[in-house]
Amino acid sequence: MIASAVRCAIAEFGGSIGAVFIDYLQQIPLESGGNMAHEVGKITRQIRAIAKDHKIPVFLGCQINRGNQNSAEKRPNRHLLRNSGEIFEVCDQLIMLYRDAVYTKDSSDRTIELIVEKNRLYGKLGTATMLCDLSTSRFLNLAR
Structure with a gap:
């Protein structure tokens, strides 16, 4: 789904685009009703392949767990990423x-x-x- 949208954008803009922005990873429809962390990992690997294949940066926004809302320290850290294991592994x-x-x-x-x-x-x-x-x-x- 994302790969085809990127290919369409590249074709529409004359063979190249400067970057891809994806807002809110967790809103991308999952292929199966299985493990959310596994599915997010699959999506992030596909997004990394798109970036590599087209030699463009991909900016991916995602939600953090709201656990820090109740703590004194509100600054986010990588441990608060929802389904973060694969996201952290794949990203540059x-x-x-x-x-x-x-x-x-x-x-x-x-x-x-x-x-x-x-x-x-x-x-x-x-x-x-x-x-x-x-x-x-x-x-x-x-x-x-």
């Missing part, structure tokens, strides 16, 4: 987003943290704090 980079303003209800806080949990491409892990323009979904350099 895992970058999680965190906005403190969601929990403090401070509408003037425009910062966002990009938490790099896995980085097979460049190796560096850590957190980058940036400004977030929610009206355009852009990340901007944080003025020092």
Whole structure:
């Protein structure tokens, strides 16, 4: 399903596209009523093959478990990914987003943290704090 959509987009845009964005992995229909973690793993491997075959980055959004909602530390980590075993194994980079303003209800806080949990491409892990323009979904350099 995703592979055919990518092929159609490539054909429509003259033989190439710059990237693929998939929002919410857990909403992709499963092929069987079996093990959700196994099915998610199968989908993530298919998505990785699409990226490799077409030499394009694929950005995949997915939900985390809501277990951190009740803890003092709200920042996400890889252990909170739903059905995360295969997702973490397959991905080249895992970058999680965190906005403190969601929990403090401070509408003037425009910062966002990009938490790099896995980085097979460049190796560096850590957190980058940036400004977030929610009206355009852009990340901007944080003025020092």
